[in-house]
Amino acid sequence: MTDRAGPPGISFQDLLDEDLREQSGRPGLALCQAWQGLGLADIRGDSVERLLEIGIEDAALEVRFLLQHVLQPDSLNLALHDPALVSWQRVAHFADLLTARLNRKPLSQILGSQPFWTLDLAVTPDVLTPRADTEALVEAVLARLGDEEAQILDLGTGSGAILLALLNERPALRGLGVDLSSAALAVAGQNAARTGLSERADFIEGRWGAALESGRFDILVSNPPYITREVLAGLEPEVRDHEPTIALDGGSDGLEAYRDIIADIPRLLVPGGLFALEIGYDQASSVRALTAAAGLVDIEVICDLGGNDRVVLGHNPR
Ligand SMILES: C[S@@+](CC[C@H](N)C(=O)[O-])C[C@H]1O[C@@H](n2cnc3c(N)ncnc32)[C@H](O)[C@@H]1O
Numbered sequence: 001m002t003d004r005a006g007p008p009g010i011s012f013q014d015l016l017d018e019d020l021r022e023q024s025g026r027p028g029l030a031l032c033q034a035w036q037g038l039g040l041a042d043i044r045g046d047s048v049e050r051l052l053e054i055g056i057e058d059a060a061l062e063v064r065f066l067l068q069h070v071l072q073p074d075s076l077n078l079a080l081h082d083p084a085l086v087s088w089q090r091v092a093h094f095a096d097l098l099t100a101r102l103n104r105k106p107l108s109q110i111l112g113s114q115p116f117w118t119l120d121l122a123v124t125p126d127v128l129t130p131r132a133d134t135e136a137l138v139e140a141v142l143a144r145l146g147d148e149e150a151q152i153l154d155l156g157t158g159s160g161a162i163l164l165a166l167l168n169e170r171p172a173l174r175g176l177g178v179d180l181s182s183a184a185l186a187v188a189g190q191n192a193a194r195t196g197l198s199e200r201a202d203f204i205e206g207r208w209g210a211a212l213e214s215g216r217f218d219i220l221v222s223n224p225p226y227i228t229r230e231v232l233a234g235l236e237p238e239v240r241d242h243e244p245t246i247a248l249d250g251g252s253d254g255l256e257a258y259r260d261i262i263a264d265i266p267r268l269l270v271p272g273g274l275f276a277l278e279i280g281y282d283q284a285s286s287v288r289a290l291t292a293a294a295g296l297v298d299i300e301v302i303c304d305l306g307g308n309d310r311v312v313l314g315h316n317p318r
Pocket of ligand 1: 247
């Protein structure tokens with residue numbers, strides 16, 4: 001297939017059979033066939049309907065993001081007004097991406113990135129897509145931090161989201177991200193480079209705080225896996241089938257990771273050091289009790305923007 005835009009006045013959607021034959025094997029072939037003879041505006045409308053049919057509420061917004069992703073650097077509006085600007089390769093690419101979305105692949109994994117706090121982070125199937133809920137933890141920690149030098153530890157760093165968001169806000173912070181998944185750590189390293197924070201962020205593979213020296217950190221943050229196995233099975237396919245189980249599975253009661261992490265907090269933090277743990281909406285009392293039993297003090301529970309309990313934080317005794 002040539003990179004052929006139709007001449008002005010003739011829709012680029014005049015897809016020839018020979019063009020379609022060249023696309024055999026592409027995931028989006030069936031959509032290309034369905035769209036033969038349609039203009040870009042109609043393709044957009046059909047795409048929105050298909051996503052709505054499978055229950056994706058933000059269908060119009062998602063189609064806009066996918067089209068913008070494919071049409072870069074051309075603007076979507078320009079392309080809608082002048083279809084001659086868009087080649088069939090672009091439409092076929094869009095058909096591939098929409099097919100992935102219809103198969104419930106998360107939008108973030110299709111686009112390859114996700115905004116988090118002030119950053120735009122790379123996302124792959126090896127990491128949890130950073131969530132808006134987690135920004136409540138970033139905000140709570142920043143509210144308690146000055147501009148002084150400090151060492152921060154992020155246990156279960158995944159994409160590096162929490163660590164990098166904090167480092168980006170406070171130039172005197174340095175940090176270490178730990179994860180059991182080497183594939184996730186590769187993404188975290190990529191994100192540190194992408195955000196210009198590599199010089200202040202290190203990453204190591206390991207099991208929570210097990211291999212780390214005592215009393216080394218001023219701040220400890222973690223968003224551990226906290227979904228019970230029972231709930232996990234009933235989650236939407238985007239999460240259940242496409243996000244890494246290691247990032248979600250909190251064991252039979254959702255608290256397994258907290259038990260391991262909290263047992264190590266008094267040892268890892270300096271006296272008076274700050275810890276902040278993301279929690280599930282119904283875990284505040286259990287996690288608060290675990291932190292109190294470990295001898296941690298000044299314990300608070302912070303809500304997210306939806307009003308759900310989302311963060312348990314406190315200090316190591318002085
Ligand atoms: C819920 S995700 C959080 C990712 C990221 N911090 C965020 O907030 O978006 C939990 C992370 O913990 C990691 N993890 C799971 N078990 C671990 C363990 N035993 N030791 C270290 N990391 C672990 C997973 O690989 C995953 O990246």
